[in-house]
Amino acid sequence: MNLDDIRSDIDRIDRQLLQLLSDRADLVHEVGVVKKRDGLQIYAPEREQALLRKLVAMNTGRLPEKSILAIYREIMSAALALEDDLKIAYLGPEGTWTHQAAIKKFGHSVAYSAQPNFSEVFDQVSRRKADYGVVPIENSTEGAVSHTLDLFVDSQLQICAQILMRIENGLMASIPREQIRTLYSHPQVFGQCRNWILRHFPEADLVEVSSTTRAAEIAREKASEGAAALGGPLAAELNGLTLLEECIQDRATNTTRFLVIGEKTCPPTGNDRTSLLFAIHDRPGSLVRALQAFEHFDINMSKIESRPSKRKDWEYIFYVDLAGHCEDPQLRESLEALEKHCSLVKILGSYPDTGE
Numbered sequence: 199m200n201l202d203d204i205r206s207d208i209d210r211i212d213r214q215l216l217q218l219l220s221d222r223a224d225l226v227h228e229v230g231v232v233k234k235r236d237g238l239q240i241y242a243p244e245r246e247q248a249l250l251r252k253l254v255a256m257n258t259g260r261l262p263e264k265s266i267l268a269i270y271r272e273i274m275s276a277a278l279a280l281e282d283d284l285k286i287a288y289l290g291p292e293g294t295w296t297h298q299a300a301i302k303k304f305g306h307s308v309a310y311s312a313q314p315n316f317s318e319v320f321d322q323v324s325r326r327k328a329d330y331g332v333v334p335i336e337n338s339t340e341g342a343v344s345h346t347l348d349l350f351v352d353s354q355l356q357i358c359a360q361i362l363m364r365i366e367n368g369l370m371a372s373i374p375r376e377q378i379r380t381l382y383s384h385p386q387v388f389g390q391c392r393n394w395i396l397r398h399f400p401e402a403d404l405v406e407v408s409s410t411t412r413a414a415e416i417a418r419e420k421a422s423e424g425a426a427a428l429g430g431p432l433a434a435e436l437n438g439l440t441l442l443e444e445c446i447q448d449r450a451t452n453t454t455r456f457l458v459i460g461e462k463t464c465p466p467t468g469n470d471r472t473s474l475l476f477a478i479h480d481r482p483g484s485l486v487r488a489l490q491a492f493e494h495f496d497i498n499m500s501k502i503e504s505r506p507s508k509r510k511d512w513e514y515i516f517y518v519d520l521a522g523h524c525e526d527p528q529l530r531e532s533l534e535a536l537e538k539h540c541s542l543v544k545i546l547g548s549y550p551d552t553g554e
């Protein structure tokens with residue numbers, strides 16, 4: 199076949215694809231009508247998850263899993279945007295890792311709303327100015343994002359999905375490396391790059407700012423004072439900075455887990471994770487007995503964190519992640535057992551235990 203013949207075949211397939219996409223959008227619209235009638239949420243992370251898994255398993259062609267996921271993310275994003283003016287709040291400005299995680303989950307067709315800090319993200323969703331929020335919860339190198347943990351204590355919002363994202367930070371500036379005197383970044387990123395900073399910039403001042411994109415803005419504005427930023431490539435690109443070095447985090451597999459927060463949690467998918475917080479009575483053995491509630495019902499606990507309660511000095515709140523959905527009978531029973539040892543138990547949500 200010559201080039202013209204092949205291209206005319208591609209044109210024919212594109213016409214079919216377009217028709218199929220349009221037919222698909224009509225069906226998603228029908229689903230939307232039913233959901234609105236029945237008072238259901240338009241966005242269904244459990245359905246998206248199942249669909250993506252099924253598509254990847256069905257795929258026998260030459261496109262890799264990553265491409266199938268990216269293409270379908272955008273197809274679903276476009277369909278969602280037609281149904282509802284879906285708005286997603288995230289920690290801005292544009293280009294932060296949280297923004298990139300939000301796009302990974304919701305695609306490019308929905309609306310995004312940049313917020314100056316995590317509490318504003320919670321606030322926007324609580325006041326229904328945004329439908330969902332995206333917040334980081336923990337990083338595989340630096341650990342918990344404590345501000346996010348604290349915000350869950352007084353919030354009525356629920357977790358409905360998680361996003362796992364590989365974080366590759368870089369050094370960015372508009373000046374040569376030798377002129378750098380001050381490094382700007384988010385505290386989490388300083389923690390992820392601690393050894394690299396000690397090796398390469400032991401003398402530099404480190405200044406914590408609200409986000410990596412804010413750091414990049416300052417690196418642009420204060421270049422003449424020797425400013426540089428640590429963050430993601432998108433923040434560099436949006437601020438016209440040069441990436442002087444890539445992948446500077448101390449661990450190559452540096453990954454952040456982000457949460458999608460909304461008004462409702464997600465129905466069971468068969469592979470779920472449940473997050474909750476609890477406070478124990480101040481007496482000997484309380485924590486052991488609380489945790490035995492999980493062991494007794496054979497529930498796997500994949501994570502535990504503690505934070506000061508902020509109500510009373512030296513009183514703590516524990517955050518745990520459990521395998522399973524809060525509607526699973528076994529998990530329900532273990533939570534009932536847990537309540538006997540606690541002054542507070544709050545389920546933060548159950549959601550698919552995958553990262554797409």
Ligand SMILES: C=C(O[C@@H]1C=C(C(=O)O)C=C[C@H]1O)C(=O)O
Pocket residue numbers: 225226229240241242243245246249273274275277278
């Ligand atoms: C179509 C649905 O609604 C939304 C759109 C989806 C899609 O485009 O496939 C999937 C899940 C939902 O976020 C559905 O729930 O089935």
